[in-house]
Amino acid sequence: MSMLTTENLHLYYGQKEALKGIDLAFEAQTMTALVGPSGCGKSTLLRCFNRMNDQVSNAKITGSIWFDRENVNGPAISLVTLRQKIGMVFQQPNPFPFSVYDNVAYGLRLAHSLPKAVIDERVETALKQAAVWDEVKDHLTENAMGFSGGQQQRICIARLLAVLPKVILLDEPTSALDPISSAKIEATLMQLKRDYTIIIVTHNLQQAARISDRTVFMLDGNVIESGPTQTLFMTPENQQTSDYLNGKFG
Amino acid sequence: MTSIKQELRHASKATREDVFGKVITYCCVAVIAVLVISILYFIASRGIATFTVNHVSLWSFISQTSWNPGLLDAHGQPQIGALAMMVTSFTVTILAAIIATPFALAVALYMTEIAPNRGARILQPVIELLVGIPSVVYGFIGLTVVVPYIRHLFGGTGMGILAGTLVLFVMILPTVTTLSVDALNALPGYLRDASLALGATRWQTIHKVLLRAATPRLLTAVIFGMARAFGEALAVQMVIGNAVLMPHGLVTPTATLTSQLTTQIGNTVMGTLPNNALWSLALVLLVMSLIFNLLIRFIGKRGQLS
Structure with missing residues (x-):
């Protein structure tokens, strides 16, 4: 069953059409990679799923995104609940300048006042899921900004896991990190895709090939080709996909 | 050969301007520093004179409430409570x-x-x-x-x-x-x-x-x-x-x-x-x-x- 489906999704920044009718389905417990050259609209598409484009004043969206039979773009949707169900990890690690504990507990404390014991437990679980628990468990009261970039990024992943999402959106989560930290994030994501629906935007084709189950190739606001990662990389149907994967442009 | 050597040893116009600018900047900074220090010294020396020259006790200055520097109280002390x-x-x-x-x-x-x-x-x-x-x-x-x-x-x-x-x-x-x-x-x-x-x-x-x-x-x-x-x-x-x-x-x-x-x-x-x-x-x-x-x-x- 598809967790997320887009239907004829268009997005305009003023006069400029950034997404030109996207029809895609994202399977549950699957990691889908969005690849394509800069400016092809992959990050824009990602930000449609949790309505982060609402922040952009001149962005206009038509078409629908179905998330468990509810239209994300519909008027009845609760942004608060939507963003708890569909969490996002950004390109730059962006922990709050608070303690590790306060960072991970942030989302939990927003909605309702949970007992301290429950928050403690959820924070620990989330940090373990994000594979950063062993490195921070003795430093939970220290400022999250004091950790390395890779650790910060995994703290950010833990922060969104704590609010029990269904879908995780990642916008080039390793592009600001060194190779070793990137490898750790990738290993974390490989663990997480068993339980979550993951959509990852990446510039790194090897990364897409290594960790994703399905890949979507986008170009100039259109989906050119999508399918199982193996198939797309080995036997692309479209000439543009083949050219991009072979480094002829991008 | 010699011309390059001469050129290298000769301070360029830009270098001279650089030195000139530096001198002006340092002069301005020095003037301001002297000004600030003089003001601090002036206020401090005058302000302390109340206690050193006129022998008003510092304690009465900060703990008394009667302020009448021109008059003496019953004990012959000036009334300086701030x-x-x-x-x-x-x-x-x-x-x-x-x-x-x-x-x-x-x-x-x-x-x-x-x-x-x-x-x-x-x-x-x-x-x-x-x-x-x-x-x-x-x-x-x-x-x-x-x-x-x-x-x-x-x-x-x-x-x-x-x-x-x-x-x-x-x-x-x-x-x-x-x-x-x-x-x-x-x-x-x-x-x-x-x-x-x-x-x-x-x-x-x-x-x-x-x-x-x-x-x-x-x-x-x-x-x-x-x-x-x-x-x-x-x-x-x-x-x-x-x-x-x-x-x-x-x-x-x-x-x-x-x-x-x-x-x-x-x-x-x-x-x-x-x-x-x-x-x-x-x-x-x-x-x-x-x-x-x-x-x-x-x-x-x-x-x-x-």
């Missing part, structure tokens, strides 16, 4: 900061978070205008509008701490607001995105993330405002009542360190005890502004660490 003025100065400063802070924060949040375009476009000129109004105008408005109103409400003369606080509140509002706006604008935009993406509302983002992350710089803004309020002389002098008495409430006439200085400095002779006593008040003001500065630096440093 406590009432210090209490009044601190009270008006703190009260003005307490009243101004919520307003300044609200305006700053409106300008940075709620309506960054429209709000800033309308409010920025208003704030700049408030900064540009001379303090005598604030004092005059205080005297003709605020004081009669307080007199009507509470009786008495209407002059006192309450009137001083209200005038100072308006005067420090633009300072605190401008610095708060800077503090909030200095926050990285990704904090906002991170909070919203976790399902926080705009209000939750503001008070749980932005205000918390900006706290050190917001505190700095408030202390800057307090420093301004503490040092303001003219406007306060016009509404405070200028009676060196311990305040018994918010509406009894009293005096601040600055108001006493401005009203009395012309009535004393240089080198006499009454004159030295006023310099001691100036020294207190100087020390306090130094403390405010140190506080700002201390908080700024702590803010950088986190």
